[in-house]
Amino acid sequence: MxxxxxxxxxxxxxxxxxxxxxxxxxxxxxxxxxxxxxxxxxxxxxxxxxxxxxxxxxxxxxxxxxxxxxxxxxxxxxxxxxxxxxxxxxxxxxxxxxxxxxxxxxxxxxxxxxxxxxxxxxxxxxxxxxxxxxxxxxxxxxxxxxxxxxxxxxxxxxxxxxxxxxxxxxxxYLIPDFRKRNAKSRRRRKTGPVLIAGNLARHKAGYVYDLPSDVSFELFGTNFDGTVTGNITYRGSQPPEELPFLLEGSFGLVWDGDSTATCSGVYGEYLSFNNPHKTSLFLASEIPVIIWEKAALADFVRENHCGITVSSLEEIRKAVDSMTDEEYDGLCRGAEHIGRLLRCxxxxxxxxxxxxxxx
CATH class of the missing domain: 3.40.50.2000 (Glycogen Phosphorylase B;)
Known part of the structure; x- marks a missing residue:
């Protein structure tokens, strides 16, 4: 047994x-x-x-x-x-x-x-x-x-x-009734905001308080104590079962640590051999990801064409701007494929x- x-x-x-x-x-x-x-x-x-x-x-x-x-x-x-x-x-x-x-x-x-x-x-x-x-x-x-x-x-x-x-x-990442509740799913565009989800406490996600000003971000999670500026929107903390239905953006960001230049510190370096659950959240929600190039899951993202890798958050603007709509649509298809696997x-x-x- x-x-x-x-x-x-x-x-x-x-x-x-x-x-x-x-x-x-x-x-x-x-x-x-x-x-x-x-x-x-x-x-x-x-x-x-x-x-x-x-x-x-x-x-x-x-x-x-x-x-x-x-x-x-x-x-x-x-x-x-x-x-x-x-x-x-x-x-x-x-x-x-x-x-x-x-x-x-x-x-x-x-x-x-x-x-x-x-x-x-x-x-x-x-x-x-x-x-x-x-x-x-x-x-x-x-x-x-x-x-x-x-x-x-x-x-x-x-x-x-x-x-x-x-x-x-x-x-x-199980999402009951995903297809039913997303029957009128919208076509994603690369111009949408970059999504951040998780524990936003400074000791774990200090980078959140120094985000690039040339990219729009939407934040979901606990322990956020920063200032909301023109390019940053804080959506509060939501139950993980409901969060997939609230995410509307171009990419989900998989990052941790105290710096936007690289994933540093105890929590940032942990990404080099850990599978962060937020990656599964975004992909199960059929949203492609932006992930640190040295993260353990970076190879998975590249091989399955479900996102892009960057060494610094300062690279996001250039990476997205240089991407064609067809290339972005391909990443969305990759995220949809992986999402179906993760949801079951x-x-x-x-x-x-x-x-x-x-x-």
Missing amino acids: KYCVSEIQYDENLKNNAAVKARDDVTRILSHMGMKRITLSDMKRDTPNHLRKLAEHVKIAARWKRAFGKLQEGDILYIQFPPVLHTVFYAQCVKSLQKRGVKVVLLIHDLEILRWKKKKNATLAEKLRFDIEEKTVLLAADGIIAHNEKMKVLLTELGIDSKKIVCLGIFD GTMTRAAADAILTRW
């Missing part, structure tokens, strides 16, 4: 969070493949001192072991990683399953051990926690679904066997099946 873990998060602050959408979509896709759900709900954490923190980790590990209690030899368990209910004892939970003959597959969403790898001021305690909570679990798993080939290389550098890793390619869960299905050939 195949099982998949579904973790329910009740935090109201997460209702417009794309990370929740990504996990929910994976759960729906795996369930539609016939997997049975193992459901756990999030819990409040008390963190006043180290003893209580340790007690919480023990308590969470016990919850996981109870949830996995019915699994038996020959079963396969798909876990979205890292778990929301994280614990330093998670590797022990995985190993106890394997002793009973259960195969464990991790589908990666984010990896702090990679995100903060280049952080110069990471503390010894942080590095130790990432090793315990992430690396030990990755090493123990029977199979891993990584974002892309570049992430796969980094995982092998951590000592993980490449034979047990398959690549997702790009995240799916093609990538997750393929990776979930492919990993079964690795043992």
